[in-house]
Amino acid sequence: MRTVSKPERLAYEKVTSGVLQHTTSFFHKRGFNQRLPQILSTITDTLDGDPGSAVLKSESITYLEQRLMLMQSMILHKQILIKNGVEKFFIISPNIRLENPVRRTTGKHLFEFNQVDFEVRGAKMKDIFRVMDAFIISMVNKIIETCPKELELFGRVLKPIKGPFPVYDMDELVKAHGPEWEQKLSEGAKTPFWVTSIPREFYDKADPAHEGKFLNYDLIYNGGFCEALSGGERETDFGIIMSKVRAHNLQEKPYVQAFLKLAEEGLVPSAGGGFGVERLVRYLTGAPHVGDVQMFPRVPGEPVIV
Amino acid sequence: MRTVSKPERLAYEKVTSGVLQHTTSFFHKRGFNQRLPQILSTITDTLDGDPGSAVLKSESITYLEQRLMLMQSMILHKQILIKNGVEKFFIISPNIRLENPVRRTTGKHLFEFNQVDFEVRGAKMKDIFRVMDAFIISMVNKIIETCPKELELFGRVLKPIKGPFPVYDMDELVKAHGPEWEQKLSEGAKTPFWVTSIPREFYDKADPAHEGKFLNYDLIYNGGFCEALSGGERETDFGIIMSKVRAHNLQEKPYVQAFLKLAEEGLVPSAGGGFGVERLVRYLTGAPHVGDVQMFPRVPGEPVIV
Numbered sequence: 001m002r003t004v005s006k007p008e009r010l011a012y013e014k015v016t017s018g019v020l021q022h023t024t025s026f027f028h029k030r031g032f033n034q035r036l037p038q039i040l041s042t043i044t045d046t047l048d049g050d051p052g053s054a055v056l057k058s059e060s061i062t063y064l065e066q067r068l069m070l071m072q073s074m075i076l077h078k079q080i081l082i083k084n085g086v087e088k089f090f091i092i093s094p095n096i097r098l099e100n101p102v103r104r105t106t107g108k109h110l111f112e113f114n115q116v117d118f119e120v121r122g123a124k125m126k127d128i129f130r131v132m133d134a135f136i137i138s139m140v141n142k143i144i145e146t147c148p149k150e151l152e153l154f155g156r157v158l159k160p161i162k163g164p165f166p167v168y169d170m171d172e173l174v175k176a177h178g179p180e181w182e183q184k185l186s187e188g189a190k191t192p193f194w195v196t197s198i199p200r201e202f203y204d205k206a207d208p209a210h211e212g213k214f215l216n217y218d219l220i221y222n223g224g225f226c227e228a229l230s231g232g233e234r235e236t237d238f239g240i241i242m243s244k245v246r247a248h249n250l251q252e253k254p255y256v257q258a259f260l261k262l263a264e265e266g267l268v269p270s271a272g273g274g275f276g277v278e279r280l281v282r283y284l285t286g287a288p289h290v291g292d293v294q295m296f297p298r299v300p301g302e303p304v305i306v
Numbered sequence: 307m308r309t310v311s312k313p314e315r316l317a318y319e320k321v322t323s324g325v326l327q328h329t330t331s332f333f334h335k336r337g338f339n340q341r342l343p344q345i346l347s348t349i350t351d352t353l354d355g356d357p358g359s360a361v362l363k364s365e366s367i368t369y370l371e372q373r374l375m376l377m378q379s380m381i382l383h384k385q386i387l388i389k390n391g392v393e394k395f396f397i398i399s400p401n402i403r404l405e406n407p408v409r410r411t412t413g414k415h416l417f418e419f420n421q422v423d424f425e426v427r428g429a430k431m432k433d434i435f436r437v438m439d440a441f442i443i444s445m446v447n448k449i450i451e452t453c454p455k456e457l458e459l460f461g462r463v464l465k466p467i468k469g470p471f472p473v474y475d476m477d478e479l480v481k482a483h484g485p486e487w488e489q490k491l492s493e494g495a496k497t498p499f500w501v502t503s504i505p506r507e508f509y510d511k512a513d514p515a516h517e518g519k520f521l522n523y524d525l526i527y528n529g530g531f532c533e534a535l536s537g538g539e540r541e542t543d544f545g546i547i548m549s550k551v552r553a554h555n556l557q558e559k560p561y562v563q564a565f566l567k568l569a570e571e572g573l574v575p576s577a578g579g580g581f582g583v584e585r586l587v588r589y590l591t592g593a594p595h596v597g598d599v600q601m602f603p604r605v606p607g608e609p610v611i612v
Contacts, residue, residue: 010391017339017395024330033323036420036583038602039345039376039400042610059367061376063404063417066610070345070367070376080612081601085316089323094345094400098369111369114342258612277342295387296344304348304372306386306564 002299004292011150012293015143016281020092022142023116023277026135032118033089038077040068043258047072047097052200054100054109070096073274075203076259078119079234082270083262090118092277101301107289108226110278112298119272125215125233128271129194132219132229133163136192143284156286165219167194182226189222202244203259204232219275225283231273238263308605310598317456318599321449322587326398328448329422329583332441338424339395344383346374349564353378353403358506360406360415376402379580381509382565384425385540388576389568396424398583407607413595414532416584418604425578431521431539434577435500438525438535439469442498449590462592471525473500488532495528508550509565510538525581531589537579544569 004012028034040061047055060069074093081089093115103109120127137160144151144158151158173181173195185193197213198204207213216232235241241263250256281293291299296306310318334340346367352375353361366375380399387395399421409415426433443466450457450464457464479487479501491499503519504510513519522538541547547569556562587599597605602612 006391013339013341013392013395016341017334020340020342021330021334024327028323028327033319034326035319035322035601036326036398037400038418039402040418040604040610041602041612043612056369059369061365061367063362063365064407064607068610077602077612084601085312086319086601089319092342092398094343096345101370112344112346295341295390295392296347296383298346301370304346304374306347306349306383 002289002292002297007153008292009295011147011153012281012285012287013295014150015147015285016277016293018143018146019139019277019281019284022139023092026138027090027118030131031088033086035081035086035089035091037071037091037093038074039071039094041071041077042066042068043076043255044069044071045073045075046253046255054103056098056100059096059098072097073115074117076255076262078117078272079203079259079262079267079270082119082121082268083266086121088118088120088123090116093117093274099300104299104301108279108282109300110290110294110298111300113290114277115274116277117272117274119270121268121270123233123271125196125217125271128217128231128273129164129167132273132275133165136165136219136228137161137163139280140284151285154285154287156284158284161191163191165192165194167196169213170195170197182220183224186220186222186226187224189220192219192221192228194219201232202241202248202250202256203235205235206240215271217273219273221283223283223286225279228279228283229273229275231271233271234267234269236263236267236269308595308598313459314598315601317453317459318587318591318593319601320456321453321591322583322599324449324452325445325583325587325590328445329398332444333396333424336437337394339392341387341392341395341397343377343397343399344380345377345400347377347383348372348374349382349561350375350377351379351381352559352561360409362404362406365402365404378403379421380423382561382568384423384578385509385565385568385573385576388425388427388574389572392427394424394426394429396422399423399580405606410605410607414585414588415606416596416600416604417606419596420583421580422583423578423580425576427574427576429539429577431502431523431577434523434537434579435470435473438579438581439471442471442525442534443467443469445586446590457591460591460593462590464590467497469497471498471500473502475519476501476503488526489530492526492528492532493530495526498525498527498534500525507538508547508554508556508562509541511541512546521577523579525579527589529589529592531585534585534589535579535581537577539577540573540575542569542573542575
């Protein structure tokens, strides 16, 4: 069982507060609109059964005869916001993902966490890289400056890092390092790094210039802390979306149907991503488990006290 | 049915963003820690059946054989945080309250909304008044300064206001104006005003200097927009808490039992409150209905689109 002392709990609260303050200030300064999260919706990404996901089930409640699901990801809402004319925005968005308890000890999974979800109309992959490089670099500096006592308590030697962060193609990483590339490279790296062209979501944009490549990306932390952010340019071509939906046999999923309806009416090009707040606090503090940074832990398979 | 045009929707998003930016910056500047919200918990205030509440039911889900409720209010978590040593903090906290659909047309009820919930160790009623007076006054100035086009679109003439806001005793208001005092005075007032000594929550502090009075408060907006904030100094005397719980026959409620357990171990004096973000945006913009300010409306009795 994990143990976190009282001074450590308060120190994690302090660092989390610094992270939220800098996040808000950073994105506002760059002209992002901040919007409120959604918790209940008729539609949310249904991760259960997706390859790579260990979510046991999507949860819903019934209110006035309507079935409302607990938010797993605001991806569909983000596309609607872009379509409705919001140019660039971010959301501090609580996500519920009822993970399989086998994920208790990965150190990086929670069944309730907060994601900073953002999207920029007309943006390209490289625009997102530049925003996030500046964000992570300035965040590290901010925490070094504002939380020296907390870092000392954790025995965490946090050093300023430099960008731009390197960019790798996923196929080449797998070829060079095998399927365990993420953990291996994360442990060896001196700075966070980008990985592009990951075969996954049907709404990620196919690279028109390179057959079989995708304009999507993950940001991976150095220090063995693995995935920081996941995102992509979004596909707007209805034919391509439809063929990917068919290839993965996703036609029956309600959120896919809602997405297809939106795509049929016409999508607006955008790019964006989402990064976990608790994982960022873990990276900054070097916490053994991402649940350690939560005053009220939400670790898969650990009972909830309050 | 309410109709909100596309330019209005974007203008509400812009004002909401300004409200979130100023809220974050205001509370950080005053040394408040910002913390992340909780959505699922074993315990939350169960408003169903409480006098004055029209909540139909508390909703819960089951995850790994544990029943987890959707957050209605973080009041218990706030007390635990204070007890655990967090000095002063605020949370932008999504709350789910499945209201009776009769509240569809009140203009001020939502079944999902966001509350800025805050608490200060050792604070008195007057400390909270001073913080909130400064907050509302500076917020009005900020929106006048940063959102002139949006206010113009809404035909909203927002003027700087002055503090300190007047303070009234609830008994005297009822005596002078009858049970409909809130709507009546809110419509006539030139600035927001405070009402104190409201007979309600068992955890609100009884005034030791005045028998039958309470050290709690509501902040009421001028302009007919009614309740802005609700809060109080917190009772720490176990005997007084217990007698109020018995008087209202609340012993069986799980959240009351959790509260009593906490109180038995010893509570730490504090004061705080919570104000609705969407209601604040409504006040600033003069929106006819609080649901108008939501891009994805959550009005009791109105079907959810997405």
